[in-house]
Amino acid sequence: MNTMGWLVKREYWEHRGGFLWTPIWVSVVMLALTLFGIVTAEVVGSRVQVQGGVPWDRIAEHLQSGSAGLAAAGLDAAYVALAAILCIPLFFVLFFYLLGSLYDDRRDRSVLFWKSLPVTDTATVLSKVLAAVLLAPLIAFVVATLAYVVLLLIVCAWAVVHGINPLPAIAASHPLSLLWRLTLTIPVDALWALPTVGWLMFWSAFARSKPFLWAVLVPIFVVVANSWLGMLGAPSLSRSFLLDQVVFRLLFGIMPGAWLGDSGLDLGERIRAASNNGETGTILAIFDPSVVYGLLATPKLWIGVVVGVILIAVATRLRRTRIETST
Amino acid sequence: MSAVIHARDLGKRYGANVALDRVSFDIEAxxxxxxxxxxxxxxxxxxxxxxxxSEFEGELGVLGFDPRTxxxxxxxxxxxxxxxxxxxxxxxxxxxxxxxxxxxxxxxxxxxxxxxxxxxxxxxxxxxxxxxxxxxxxxxxxxxxxxxxxxxxxxxxxxxxxxxxxxxxxxxxxxxxxxxxxxxxxxxxxxxxxxxxxxxxxxxxGRIVLDASMEAIAERYTEVMVNPDKADAARALKPLNERSIFGKSIFLFDGVERARLAELGELHKPSIADLFVATMKGTYA
Missing domain, CATH: 3.40.50.300 (P-loop containing nucleotide triphosphate hydrolases)
Structure with missing residues (x-):
């Protein structure tokens, strides 16, 4: 294995808890809640809402009424939901991972050990970027996919108990197409995330203490100062532009699919509508690569990439001689 | 042969504080x-x-490499x-x-x-x-x-x-x-x-005050244990340091002939710690 491989592995060793165990536990809780809901519904025998983000009621209802197509739409929605729910913990894990990426080892002085090895600062910083934008999302998506497999087993078991054949519904759903199309969103997420990655890593490399405060308070201060200038009648930027196009992209770009809302696709609403109407093709259509990769034709993606690359380059430069922290 | 570490006018300042004041030294393999x-x-x-x-001023080569780049x-x-x-x-x-x-x-x-x-x-x-x-x-x-x-x-x-x-x-x-x-x-x-x-x-x-091999140091520095009656004679030879123990005075000399010192009392090889204390006298004063 080459140096970069070892460096990324090193990140995984240090952050196994956030990268691997967090998505696993969130998925286990989701599946457990779904299972509790099903058992409760069976025992009470009425329409008890099944909690846990999986549209179980629709799946069950359509399976019972024999409409395989509608049930398949529910299954597809469940797969997307299992993946989407992991984006929330992933956001927090990545946010604090990146803020600590070039700061924590300076604080505990282990940077002196890492720097005693023949590894360039560029390679070190790059390995942390790769761990954040590719490794962590890939692990989360693999966990979500395994969780969906478990959910399918639960569906089959439930169906067998009720004397229903679940296979037509499963056959009508699109697990493999979704697997492929959702995997393809990860590189787009990565590009979209670069300004946030760069912003957080810059403060992580720069701060002598409390990188979190710098990274969060500076944008807040800029927004407040801008509004104040506006109130005084001085030239200022539009508040919504500053929030949506600058602050949001510097702090929340690492949220997978953050660009979906931005590109005018109301994801949640469309998936819900699609699974209600049994339009099995619709969910698939949302993640059509031609739609997703259409983002690459927008200037704002590339402006963000440039900003992100510059910030990462500055962080790399800072990493060369910034070793001490004030704590 | 070329030195493993070669420093010429190596300097570093933190604000007004001079941490290294244009030092030069060579370290051989x-x-x-x-x-x-x-x-x-x-x-x-x-x-x-x-x-x-860290950044620095001056010239520094380590095994022929520039540590900065x-x-x-x-x-x-x-x-x-x-x-x-x-x-x-x-x-x-x-x-x-x-x-x-x-x-x-x-x-x-x-x-x-x-x-x-x-x-x-x-x-x-x-x-x-x-x-x-x-x-x-x-x-x-x-x-x-x-x-x-x-x-x-x-x-x-x-x-x-x-x-x-x-x-x-x-x-x-x-x-x-x-x-x-x-x-x-x-x-x-x-x-x-x-x-x-x-x-x-x-x-x-920030300055090098002594840079020598251990043999050279053994040559150069001598410690003499002197009885009180000869103490003034010893002081006349400008010792680096004087301390007393058991009523006798111990003088540390830099580059004074062995033969002359032997007349004053018993000769010793100074320990690095004594040499250090003598050289750094007044650092924290």
């Missing part, structure tokens, strides 16, 4: 050099410049142990070995595991579970398994008990050091390193 000075004298600043961890190549040949507490606490021993083996082309896994076999350190342990002494054993095992040309030790035994300190230097000498390697060590525990050093550099207020 196969030497064990003690870089000794009081706190804040500039030892660590010099080491950081050599390791490419050729750090990665340089670190294939240079190892360093900063102090006990720099191994990351979350790291497992096995992971540490795998990682260094993965990124360091001159690392020998067999050597490292052989060193660790003599300790109580197990591969599955995390650094945070190890005692301070075990951490330094692990760090030393990792570093000694690297076939490097320069080893830099910055207060490597700080906070260790005497048993670990003794074995630390013993294994360095017996299992690691040879004529192709160079070791630079800074420490406050001068007594422990004095018998292993070949060269000594005293540094004070």
């Amino acid at each position: 196969g030497r064990i050099v003690g870089l000794i000075g009081p706190n804040g004298a500039g030892k660590t600043t010099a080491l950081k410049a050599i390791l490419g961890l 050729e750090r990665a190549q340089l670190m294939e040949q240079v190892c360093f142990i900063a102090d006990v507490a720099v191994l990351p606490r979350w790291l497992r021993v096995g992971e540490a070995i795998d990682f260094v083996a993965g990124v360091h082309p001159r690392f020998s896994r067999e050597k490292c595991e052989a060193f660790l076999a003599n300790t109580k350190i197990a591969r599955s342990m995390r650094v945070r579970e190890l005692s301070k002494g075990m951490i330094v054993q692990l760090h030393l095992a990792l570093v000694m398994a690297i076939d490097a040309r320069v080893l830099i030790l910055d207060e490597p035994t700080l906070g260790l008990d005497i048993l670990y300190r003794k074995t630390f230097y013993e294994s360095l000498l017996s299992d690691y050091f040879d004529e192709n390697k160079t070791i630079i060590v800074t420490t406050h525990q001068v007594e422990e390193v004095e018998h292993i050093l070949t060269d000594l550099i005293f540094i004070r207020d």
Whole structure:
């Protein structure tokens, strides 16, 4: 294995808890809640809402009424939901991972050990970027996919108990197409995330203490100062532009699919509508690569990439001689 | 032959504070050099410049590399142990070995595991579970398994008990050091390193006040134990230092003829600690 491989592995060793165990536990809780809901519904025998983000009621209802197509739409929605729910913990894990990426080892002085090895600062910083934008999302998506497999087993078991054949519904759903199309969103997420990655890593490399405060308070201060200038009648930027196009992209770009809302696709609403109407093709259509990769034709993606690359380059430069922290 | 480390007018300032004041020195291969000075004298600043961890003024070559721009190549040949507490606490021993083996082309896994076999350190342990002494054993095992040309030790035994300190230097000498390697060590525990050093550099207020081999120092400096009646005669020869013990005075002389001193009393070889105290007199005053 080459140096970069070892460096990324090193990140995984240090952050196994956030990268691997967090998505696993969130998925286990989701599946457990779904299972509790099903058992409760069976025992009470009425329409008890099944909690846990999986549209179980629709799946069950359509399976019972024999409409395989509608049930398949529910299954597809469940797969997307299992993946989407992991984006929330992933956001927090990545946010604090990146803020600590070039700061924590300076604080505990282990940077002196890492720097005693023949590894360039560029390679070190790059390995942390790769761990954040590719490794962590890939692990989360693999966990979500395994969780969906478990959910399918639960569906089959439930169906067998009720004397229903679940296979037509499963056959009508699109697990493999979704697997492929959702995997393809990860590189787009990565590009979209670069300004946030760069912003957080810059403060992580720069701060002598409390990188979190710098990274969060500076944008807040800029927004407040801008509004104040506006109130005084001085030239200022539009508040919504500053929030949506600058602050949001510097702090929340690492949220997978953050660009979906931005590109005018109301994801949640469309998936819900699609699974209600049994339009099995619709969910698939949302993640059509031609739609997703259409983002690459927008200037704002590339402006963000440039900003992100510059910030990462500055962080790399800072990493060369910034070793001490004030704590 | 060219020096392993070659410094000319090496300088570094932090604001108005001069940490290194245009120092020049050369360190040859196969030497064990003690870089000794009081706190804040500039030892660590010099080491950081050599390791490419800070900017500096002047000219500095380490094995022919510029530490500012050729750090990665340089670190294939240079190892360093900063102090006990720099191994990351979350790291497992096995992971540490795998990682260094993965990124360091001159690392020998067999050597490292052989060193660790003599300790109580197990591969599955995390650094945070190890005692301070075990951490330094692990760090030393990792570093000694690297076939490097320069080893830099910055207060490597700080906070260790005497048993670990003794074995630390013993294994360095017996299992690691040879004529192709160079070791630079800074420490406050001068007594422990004095018998292993070949060269000594005293540094004070960012300046080098003494840079000589141990043989040269033995030539130059003499300690004389003088009875009170001859004390004035001894003072006339301008000693570096005077202290008294059991009613006798001990004078430290720099470059005064042995024969003349022998007339005053009993001659001794001064310890580095005494030499250090005499040289650094008034540092904190």
